[in-house]
Amino acid sequence: GAGSEVEEIIAEVFAEVLHLEKVSVDESFFALGGDSIVSIQLVSRAKARGVVFTPRDVFERRSVAGLAEVASRVDADAPRKLAELPGGGVGDVPLTPIMREVLGWPGGFDRFSQTIAVNLPQDITADVLERTIGAVVDHHDALRSILDRSDDAATLRIRATGTVDASSLIARVEVAAEISDTDLTEIASRELDSALGRLDPESGSVLQFVWFDFTGDTRPGVLLIVAHHLVMDGVSWRILLPDLGLAWGQIVAGQDVRLAEVGTSLRRWAHGLVEAAPSHRDELELWERILGEPDPLLAHRPFDPAVDVTSTVERIELTLDSRQTEALLTSVPSLFRGGVADGLVAALGLALVRWRRDRGVESSSALVKFEGHGREEAVVPGADLSRTVGWFTSAYPVRVDL
Structure with missing residues (x-):
């Protein structure tokens, strides 16, 4: 039937973007190695085959079966496409x-x-x-x-x-x-x-x-x-x-x-963000609250523009064994119904709080600047950024409170 056909298409696209032979309909996109950037590729390729769902759907539904329930066929009721401004992209x-x-x-x-x-x-x-x-x-x-x-x-x-x-x-x-x-x-x-x-x-x-x-x-x-x-x-x-x-x-x-x-x-997207901004004003209080809590220095002095430059940065590389990698990429996300980032951020929060405590600074939370791919199409309804080149990244504060 139509439902199984949609499932087939989604399963093919899953396998394609994740470079797998085949996937089962119940496996999580993220547990199989997908991430938020690959999810945009997934949306774009499925759409090219007439099956429409959003990056948010991927995050909420995760599996082929779950996506098939919310996906729509392009030919039926194609979603309203955002009209371009005069002059198009120029x-x-x-x-x-x-x-x-x-x-x-x-x-x-x-x-x-x-x-x-x-x-x-x-x-x-x-x-x-x-x-x-x-x-x-x-x-x-x-x-x-x-x-x-x-x-x-x-x-x-x-x-x-x-x-x-x-x-x-x-x-x-x-x-x-x-x-x-x-x-x-x-x-x-x-x-x-x-x-x-x-x-x-x-x-x-x-x-x-x-x-x-x-x-x-x-x-x-x-x-x-x-x-x-x-x-x-x-x-x-x-x-x-x-x-x-x-x-x-x-x-x-x-x-x-x-x-x-x-x-x-x-x-069109950039103009759409400007138009959408006033309707998000009620979110300001949340961001101010997140930023309002203390964020003590990590070292004994602030950054010094004469010393703290790219050329003096030292890098430390660690290699995780397969057991740790499995936990990070698969077990933790499935146990806590999140993505890989959730485990990493929790660990960073623990490390920062402990680091400060070891140096006599009591602070039960850690403030982190988080980046997202920024292609949150729901902000400008009808937008489709799956094929748009540009810098869409968004950055926002996250507070890990222990």
């Missing part, structure tokens, strides 16, 4: 709360970015690479952003398609195929540094590509993609990378590039 974008916060940082943020490296097809040419990148930059508005800070109120402006010349975004670096890993790492970090130096949102430079082209045909090239954080987040990479692959495939097959359409533009 034009002024009011800054989202996270953008506003970062623009207020001392010390500049031009190099504030996300980076990823991908292997290129063996025989790609400069022309094909340029056209591939050009097609994707034309398809995703955020990648044509320019930050306008001329007056007190900064805005992000999205330029029309065809205005960004893809060749200007690519730096080609020829490297001998037999180069040692040590030398390659050294060249790559130097090139990354200079790509970061070319980022400048105020002049519209929000994206850079470094093409490591190995001489001879022995090894495929590597493309380093450097995106300013203003235009990129964890979900966006999962949209951008497949689109680059698809555009390349269409170009080499001699076809026109046709990428799946974007639901709601970044511009």
Whole structure:
């Protein structure tokens, strides 16, 4: 029947995004290794097959069977799609709360970015690479952003398609195929540094590509993609990378590039947040209460801008064994009906309270700044951000009270 067909589609998409052979209808998406970012991919791919549910549904229902109960078929009563503004995705974008916060940082943020490296097809040419990148930059508005800070109120402006010349975004670096890993790492970090130096949102430079082209045909090239954080987040990479692959495939097959359409533009969403803000004013009291409790220093002194900089940060890496990993990812979330984050935050709260107590500071709670993917479509009804590239992250305070 129709119900079992919906279940089948959802089960296929579960397996696809989680890279599993098959899944049972009762298993939890999160226990199987899903997270909030992958849930957006799940929603997007199910929708492409005519089955509609929201990221919130995934969180509340969790299993294939549970989602099948609330999912609707697109052809029947398609949900009202949010109408775009005149000009579509091109034009002024009011800054989202996270953008506003970062623009207020001392010390500049031009190099504030996300980076990823991908292997290129063996025989790609400069022309094909340029056209591939050009097609994707034309398809995703955020990648044509320019930050306008001329007056007190900064805005992000999205330029029309065809205005960004893809060749200007690519730096080609020829490297001998037999180069040692040590030398390659050294060249790559130097090139990354200079790509970061070319980022400048105020002049519209929000994206850079470094093409490591190995001489001879022995090894495929590597493309380093450097995106300013203003235009990129964890979900966006999962949209951008497949689109680059698809555009390349269409170009080499001699076809026109046709990428799946974007639901709601970044511009429409940002305007929608501004319109929605007044109706959330009654939540302010909660956030003020969370922030109002004490948050004692962790060390004996406050941050010192002369000493406490990125270059002096030390990293400690720990490896969890399979038993601990199993507990963290599977047993704890299922026992407490939560996600992986709940166990981690509880542990962090315990650690912070104990750390302070060991240093003579009594404080029974710990304040943590928490990030979410921010694509809470219910805030702007009808929005569909499953295919929208941009920086949607939200940050909010969480108090672990012991």
